[in-house]
Structures are given as structure tokens and as C-alpha cells.
Amino acid sequence: MTFLNHRHSSFLRSITQIVTGALLFVAVVSSAKAQDEKPEWKAGSAAVVITPEEPTWMAGYASRDKPAEGKFHDLYAKALVLEDLHGTRMAMITLDLIGVPRSVRENVEQRVEQEYHLAPASLLINASHTHSGPELRSRYLLVKRHDAKWAALADQYANDLEDKLVALIGTAIEKLAPANLFYSHARAGISMNRRLPTPGGVTNSPYPDGPVDQDVPVLIVESPDKELKTVVFGYACHNTVLGLYYYCGDYAGYAQEYLEAEHPGTIAMFMMGCGGDQNPYPRSTKEWAERHGRALANATEAAIIAHRTVVHGPLKSAYDYADLEFAPPASREQLEQDKESTNIYVKLHAETLLDELATSGSINTHYSYPVQVIKLGSEILMIALAGEVVVDYSLELKRRFGNTNVWVAGYSNDVFGYVPSLRVLREGGYEGGGAMLYTSLPGPFTETVEERIYEKIDELVQEVSTR
Ligand SMILES: [Zn+2]
Structure with a gap:
């Protein structure tokens, strides 16, 4: 720029100053606008300890021969209530428990509809399937001829749990405050397929070549000043590192604990995916549960700092039952x-x-099978399925609805037994139908199981998309 004389360059300087000033002005105005912009959501979350107050029989392994002897850490129920700009609400509950008894779901559903006008379709209850929590089935304990006192304790626990869950949703509603929602995800390599094919049939053993879904979907709830309030993270894998006599949330319990320690004041919630045929490996010691928990917490942290999708409203939900059939x-x-x-x-x-x-x-020979679909704007399609759903379902649903972020939860609203895909049903083995022996259900499903569930999902996805 040697040809410019002093006057020219000072002229240019002043132009530059004016332009910079104008840009600065625009920047100030637009950042003020961003701050003024009303967050699209209100969110509130709460947690309550649900560790049994006295030792109970424990759930998940038929071979246990005595009640709990203590705890590694507390078990929790946690709730997140979301409200969109139209005032439509939903409540998501996650439990460090083996499952969601249908009666608990139905009673809580009724009570929160009465007390808080929360529509049944907008209530999602998911269990982590920890095998280090209390046994919830009093009938099963009686059938197994345990002392009746254990069955009474299980019933008492379920009753208390219902009261706690209703109160928990009330607390989360009271805490509703403006919030921004984001979706992100990462991966974690904890799970492995556990249906190893052998000449004698499928056995429960690590199967590194079998299907897995190692996605870690994450819902991030931030206050308008970017404080992390709640983080919901999913994973499709049995919480079966541990099978001891101590209450524990297993790997998912540790993952929640680590995230909450890292982000004081944040509530971290674990949402179980389609992990019916997935196990964490290696297993069996507290140390492995902690390590897997650390791996899942790390993946969630990675999702939090990765590219996020802003989640807009509206919030829509649908809930209905698929009619499943058992073989004669x-x-x-x-x-x-x-x-x-x-x-x-x-x-x-x-x-x-x-x-x-x-x-x-x-x-x-019929099972009325709950299916729930929740849509957050066009950013998240959450499909919550009942029972111990195998991984084929989440893989297929992601293929079907892959134009958005598909979050498939299993172990939701009613955990009664395994839900095989047609492939798993035909292969047989434990998840294919063998495990029905440990329930009061007659036996395996018929070959229509998978298509009946997809038909209902398609119907509900259609419903939330057109309404
Ligand atoms: Zn299971």
C-alpha cells in the first residue's frame, strides 16, 4: 500500500473505524437479542433415594439364597419434567431398579394425571435393570416358597415407591424454570452381544461378532446462563456387572455418580436402551462396575462438549398397546x-x-404391550418400549426413522420379560423364549411379535407427526 499518502490512509482508517464500530454495534445488538430470546423450554428435575430401608430379597439372579447385606451406594429415582412453549408437559422417570412393575406404572400414571393433569402418554418410566436392587415381585417370592415376610416387604417397597414417584414428579414440576435443550451423542464400548452361537444352540457367553448398539444418546438441559441442570444419557446393555449382596446401580449407577460429582448441582439420569441381549464385559467385581461406569460417564462428557443440536418444540407424545400373542x-x-x-x-x-x-x-395367550412415542420438535424421536427388548429393535428403528435423532429405550413402563426380534425368537435360547420359564407367562411369543410392535410404533409415530 505504498502509493497511499497519509491523508488517504487516515481516511481509510476512519472508514475502518466506522465499519468496525458498525459491526460492533450489530454484534452487541444481536447478542442482546440472543439473551432476550425466551428459552423455548421449561425444565425441572429432582432425585430421591429409593434404597430399601431394611434388607430385602434382591432381584435379577434366581440363584441368590439370602437377602441383601448392605450397599455400595444408594439407588435413586430421578425425574425430569419438560414443558414446551404451548405449556405441554412430559415427565421422564429413571429408576436404579430391575424393572418397572406394570402396577407401579399404572398407579403412578393415574395419580399424576389426577394431581398434576399430566397426560398418561406424557409419562415415561424407565428402569436401568440393575441386578443389585430389591426384588419387586412379591408373587414370585411366594411361588419360590421364600418366607412370606419377603413378599410383604416387596409389596411394601412397591407401595412406597409409588408414593415417592408421585411426590418426585411434583417436586420436578415445582422446579420448572426456563431452559434450553440440546441433543448430542457419543459411543462407549462397554456392551457386547451375549448370545454366542454354538453347535448345541445359543448360549449366554460373550459374542464379539454379534449385533450391538453402542450409541450413547444424550439430552442436555441448560439454564439460560448455560449452567448444566440435567443430563439424560442412554445405553443398551444389561446392568449385570455385579451379582453380589450389596445394593448398587451397577455401571449405570457409577456413571450417574461420576457425572454428578463432575458437575455439582446437575442431575444425571440413565435411560436403559434395547440391551436385552447385551452384557457388560468383563463382569463380576465392583472395580469393573466402576470402570464401565467411568467409560460411560466419559462418553457422556464427550457428547456434552461435542457438536450439539438445539432441540426445539413442540412436545408431542402418544401411548398405546400392541396386542402380542404367545404360542399355544x-x-x-x-x-x-x-x-x-x-x-x-x-x-x-x-x-x-x-x-x-x-x-x-x-x-x-395375549399380552397387551405398552408402546410410547415422544417427539421433541423435529430433533428427537424417542421410542420407549416395554420389556427386555433385544438390540435388533433399536438398530431397525434407527434405520426406519433415521432422518431424525432416534432414541430407543427398552425397559420402559412395564418390564415383564424378554422381547425377542423374529431372528432371536427363531434362534431360541434364553432371550428367544427360554426365560419365560421364570415368569408367569405361558411361553414364547409367536412369530408375529416383531411386526406387531413395529405396526404400533408406525401408528404412533404417524400420530405425533401429523397432530
Ligand atoms: Zn435381563
Whole structure:
């Protein structure tokens, strides 16, 4: 620029100053605008300890032969309530428990509708499936001929849990405050398929070549001044590192604990995915539970700092039941024979079905299966399925609805047993139908199971998309 004389350059300087000033002015105005912009959401979250006050029978492993002896850390129920600009609300509850008993879901649903006018379709209850929590099925304890006091304790626990969950949602509603929502995700390599094919059939063993879904979907809730208030993170894997006699949230419990320690004042919530056929490996020690928890917390931290999608409203939800069918149950003659089996589980299952025959004249072969779809703007499509859903479902649903961020939760609203895909059903084994032996259900589903569930999901996705 040597050809410019002093006057020219000072002229240019003043032009530059004017332009810079103008840009600065624009910047100030637009940042003021960003601050003035009303957040699109209100959010409130709360947590409550649900560790049993006295030792109970523990859930998840039929082989346990004594009640709990202590705890590694507390079990929690946590709730996040969201409200969009139209005032539409939803409540998401996560539990450090083996499952969600249907009766608990139904009673809480009724009570929160009455007390807080929360629509049933807008209530999602998800359980982490920790195998280090209390047994919730009093009937199962009685059938297994444990002392009746354990069954009474399980019923008492479920009643207290309902009260706590209703109050918890009330607390989260009271805490509703302006918030911004973001979606992000990362990966964690904790899970491995656990259905190893062998010449003798599928066995429960690490299967590194089997299907997995190692996505860690994350919902970030921030105050308008960018304070992290709540983080919900998902993963599709059994919480079965531990099988001891101590209450513990397993790897998901540690992941929540680490995130909350890292972000004081934040509530971290774990949402179980389609981990029916997924196990964490290695397993069995507290140290491994902590390590896997650390890995999942790290993945969640990575998602928090990664590129985020702003989640807009509106909030829409739909809830209905798919009609699933069980294969024809064993004949009365077969059941009478099984009643004499030396295998205690064959015997107990036969007795249960014979009781049902005696009291209702037939064995019910239909299951009314809850399906829930929640849509947050066009950014998150959350599909919450009941039961121990295998990973094929989340992989397929992500393929089907891949034009948005699809978050598939299993273990939601009613955890009654395994939900195989057609592939897993045909392969057989534990998740294919074998595990029904440990329930009061008649046996495996029919081959329509997967298509019936997808039909209902399609219907509900359509409903939340057009409404
Ligand atoms: Zn399970």
C-alpha cells in the first residue's frame, strides 16, 4: 500500500473505524437479542433415594439364597419434567431398579394425571435393570416358597415407591424454570452381544461378532446462563456387572455418580436402551462396575462438549398397546407332568399355569404391550418400549426413522420379560423364549411379535407427526 499518502490512509482508517464500530454495534445488538430470546423450554428435575430401608430379597439372579447385606451406594429415582412453549408437559422417570412393575406404572400414571393433569402418554418410566436392587415381585417370592415376610416387604417397597414417584414428579414440576435443550451423542464400548452361537444352540457367553448398539444418546438441559441442570444419557446393555449382596446401580449407577460429582448441582439420569441381549464385559467385581461406569460417564462428557443440536418444540407424545400373542401353551397333561419335574423352575412354572387354568378356565395367550412415542420438535424421536427388548429393535428403528435423532429405550413402563426380534425368537435360547420359564407367562411369543410392535410404533409415530 505504498502509493497511499497519509491523508488517504487516515481516511481509510476512519472508514475502518466506522465499519468496525458498525459491526460492533450489530454484534452487541444481536447478542442482546440472543439473551432476550425466551428459552423455548421449561425444565425441572429432582432425585430421591429409593434404597430399601431394611434388607430385602434382591432381584435379577434366581440363584441368590439370602437377602441383601448392605450397599455400595444408594439407588435413586430421578425425574425430569419438560414443558414446551404451548405449556405441554412430559415427565421422564429413571429408576436404579430391575424393572418397572406394570402396577407401579399404572398407579403412578393415574395419580399424576389426577394431581398434576399430566397426560398418561406424557409419562415415561424407565428402569436401568440393575441386578443389585430389591426384588419387586412379591408373587414370585411366594411361588419360590421364600418366607412370606419377603413378599410383604416387596409389596411394601412397591407401595412406597409409588408414593415417592408421585411426590418426585411434583417436586420436578415445582422446579420448572426456563431452559434450553440440546441433543448430542457419543459411543462407549462397554456392551457386547451375549448370545454366542454354538453347535448345541445359543448360549449366554460373550459374542464379539454379534449385533450391538453402542450409541450413547444424550439430552442436555441448560439454564439460560448455560449452567448444566440435567443430563439424560442412554445405553443398551444389561446392568449385570455385579451379582453380589450389596445394593448398587451397577455401571449405570457409577456413571450417574461420576457425572454428578463432575458437575455439582446437575442431575444425571440413565435411560436403559434395547440391551436385552447385551452384557457388560468383563463382569463380576465392583472395580469393573466402576470402570464401565467411568467409560460411560466419559462418553457422556464427550457428547456434552461435542457438536450439539438445539432441540426445539413442540412436545408431542402418544401411548398405546400392541396386542402380542404367545404360542399355544403346554396341554394340561403336559403341565401335570411338569409339575413333578425335578427342575424347580419347570415345576413352579407348571404350577403357576395350572393355577391359572383352575381359576380362569384357560391360559391367557395375549399380552397387551405398552408402546410410547415422544417427539421433541423435529430433533428427537424417542421410542420407549416395554420389556427386555433385544438390540435388533433399536438398530431397525434407527434405520426406519433415521432422518431424525432416534432414541430407543427398552425397559420402559412395564418390564415383564424378554422381547425377542423374529431372528432371536427363531434362534431360541434364553432371550428367544427360554426365560419365560421364570415368569408367569405361558411361553414364547409367536412369530408375529416383531411386526406387531413395529405396526404400533408406525401408528404412533404417524400420530405425533401429523397432530
Ligand atoms: Zn435381563
